[in-house]
Amino acid sequence: MALRFYNTLTQQVEPFAPLHDNTVRMYTCGPTVYNYVHIGNLRTFTFQDILRRWLRARGYQLDHVMNITDVEDKIIRNASAEHKSIAEYTEKYTQAFLEDTATLRLERPERLVKATDHITDMVEAIQKLAAREYTYTSDGSVYYRISKFHGYGKLSHNDFSGIRAGARVDVDEYDKANARDFVLWKAAKNGEPSWDSAIGPGRPGWHIECSVMAMKYLGETLDIHAGGVDLIFPHHENEIAQSEALTSKPFARFWLHSEFLNVEAQKMSKSAGNFYTLRDLLGMGYAPEVVRYLLASVPYRKKLNFTFDGLKAAATAIDRLRNFKLRLETDRFPEGANQKLEERTQAAARQFGESLDDDLNTAEALAALFEYVRDANTSMDSGEFRAGNVPSALELLNEFDRIFDVLRPSGDHAGLTDAQVEQHIAERAQAKKNREFARADQIRKQLLEAGIILEDTKEGTRWKRK
RNA sequence: GGCGCGGUAGCCAAGUGGUAAGGCAGAGGUCUGCAAAACCUUUAUUCGUGAGUUCGAUUCUCACCCGCGCCUCCA
Numbered sequence: 353m354a355l356r357f358y359n360t361l362t363q364q365v366e367p368f369a370p371l372h373d374n375t376v377r378m379y380t381c382g383p384t385v386y387n388y389v390h391i392g393n394l395r396t397f398t399f400q401d402i403l404r405r406w407l408r409a410r411g412y413q414l415d416h417v418m419n420i421t422d423v424e425d426k427i428i429r430n431a432s433a434e435h436k437s438i439a440e441y442t443e444k445y446t447q448a449f450l451e452d453t454a455t456l457r458l459e460r461p462e463r464l465v466k467a468t469d470h471i472t473d474m475v476e477a478i479q480k481l482a483a484r485e486y487t488y489t490s491d492g493s494v495y496y497r498i499s500k501f502h503g504y505g506k507l508s509h510n511d512f513s514g515i516r517a518g519a520r521v522d523v524d525e526y527d528k529a530n531a532r533d534f535v536l537w538k539a540a541k542n543g544e545p546s547w548d549s550a551i552g553p554g555r556p557g558w559h560i561e562c563s564v565m566a567m568k569y570l571g572e573t574l575d576i577h578a579g580g581v582d583l584i585f586p587h588h589e590n591e592i593a594q595s596e597a598l599t600s601k602p603f604a605r606f607w608l609h610s611e612f613l614n615v616e617a618q619k620m621s622k623s624a625g626n627f628y629t630l631r632d633l634l635g636m637g638y639a640p641e642v643v644r645y646l647l648a649s650v651p652y653r654k655k656l657n658f659t660f661d662g663l664k665a666a667a668t669a670i671d672r673l674r675n676f677k678l679r680l681e682t683d684r685f686p687e688g689a690n691q692k693l694e695e696r697t698q699a700a701a702r703q704f705g706e707s708l709d710d711d712l713n714t715a716e717a718l719a720a721l722f723e724y725v726r727d728a729n730t731s732m733d734s735g736e737f738r739a740g741n742v743p744s745a746l747e748l749l750n751e752f753d754r755i756f757d758v759l760r761p762s763g764d765h766a767g768l769t770d771a772q773v774e775q776h777i778a779e780r781a782q783a784k785k786n787r788e789f790a791r792a793d794q795i796r797k798q799l800l801e802a803g804i805i806l807e808d809t810k811e812g813t814r815w816k817r818k
Numbered sequence: 819g820g821c822g823c824g825g826u827a828g829c830c831a832a833g834u835g836g837u838a839a840g841g842c843a844g845a846g847g848u849c850u851g852c853a854a855a856a857c858c859u860u861u862a863u864u865c866g867u868g869a870g871u872u873c874g875a876u877u878c879u880c881a882c883c884c885g886c887g888c889c890u891c892c893a
Binding site for chain 1: 820821822823824829830831832833839840841842843849850851852853854855856857858885886887888889890891892893
């Protein structure tokens, strides 16, 4: 079956293809840069990375826009507390975001766009909405009148028709006509950053930036819009309301939402003491690719229980794959090719692809790979694995790693050079030959302390860096 | 209350109307000077509970129990 995704809008799994030519136009909600990204954020960004890579693996070009929200209440508050401009304040966390995502091997979207670079576009959009009578003004702030938009609620599958202006919910604080109405433009307040504009001094509301930037770069109808489940309502619902009020066209064809992550089965929160940034985990000694593996291994629509046992399991699983690759690269196999095994390799590759085609079922894709690894190891042990089977096996691993990207170790390679390691190994081989096992073990131990792991095989000693 | 997600072995976690993938951990074994790696055996007669539909349900329906998310800017 072809590539397909679960679409929040229709609540169904649907075959996917881009609307125009071969390019997928995709928008994802990026970070609000007021802090370092935590592993919950990274779960979503990792899902988006897997999505990107798989779309490309299936032959599509990408035009992926990610926003950086660099004006927002928390930013203003924190920047003010540090006596910094919001530009100065957000620059630090924007850089940190770029570093952290690079560390996690997340590909850069084709375009990263900042809200503050698009204030004029937003003002223009708000004016258009006003001209179409989707807005009203109160105390200098501009609000979106949701009762005017008939599809309101179609993404979150809520029925808001029963909500009437002024009913039950007292909203005098914001002078909104309806509790669900949301702000497009916030009137300037003393001590807060603001922009002069045709609709008065102020700053944009949160939702408008995504509608405006998405359509500016990708056109009126996106192929994919993605984010965390928490954004379904109100953020994405409001984006639809804004965008479709502006264009009268569907804003996005596919809405993909990733589930939340829990830590040790608990909601992650600072107060619970189980709040982790990537930097925290690296500081505890976990390699980035281990975190990446754990985040990627659970299908994105399933809640992910992030545990330290899970991290250890991820590290061991990666080792298993790396060991297999090392064996492929270093063992000597009999000439020829085992046709049965070749077929097995093709079957594994097919299953891997079919699993990812099925709404990015990473768990199933991994299962296909590991099953193959066991089969291949078995046939190596028995001598059925031939030299001619190596290329396709390596290609399967490469195909896997083009998506998961965990085989390359990220540790620094300071210390012994390859030649030095080889020399120590030669010394140890001599010692073994002389049955000086104490000396041989000593060399192995010293190398281990230098981060070099030795494995003796029939054909000699192979080694890897820790 | 509304909307939505989930409860599968010690842990993580796939999956299907026909009888339970994979990873990790545990136990035993093979190999090895030792170790590592790898492999083999073993760990769910059972998929939250009850009822129903069916020749047959973990998979469909209903009810219930439990956990979770969203419902004013949190991935």
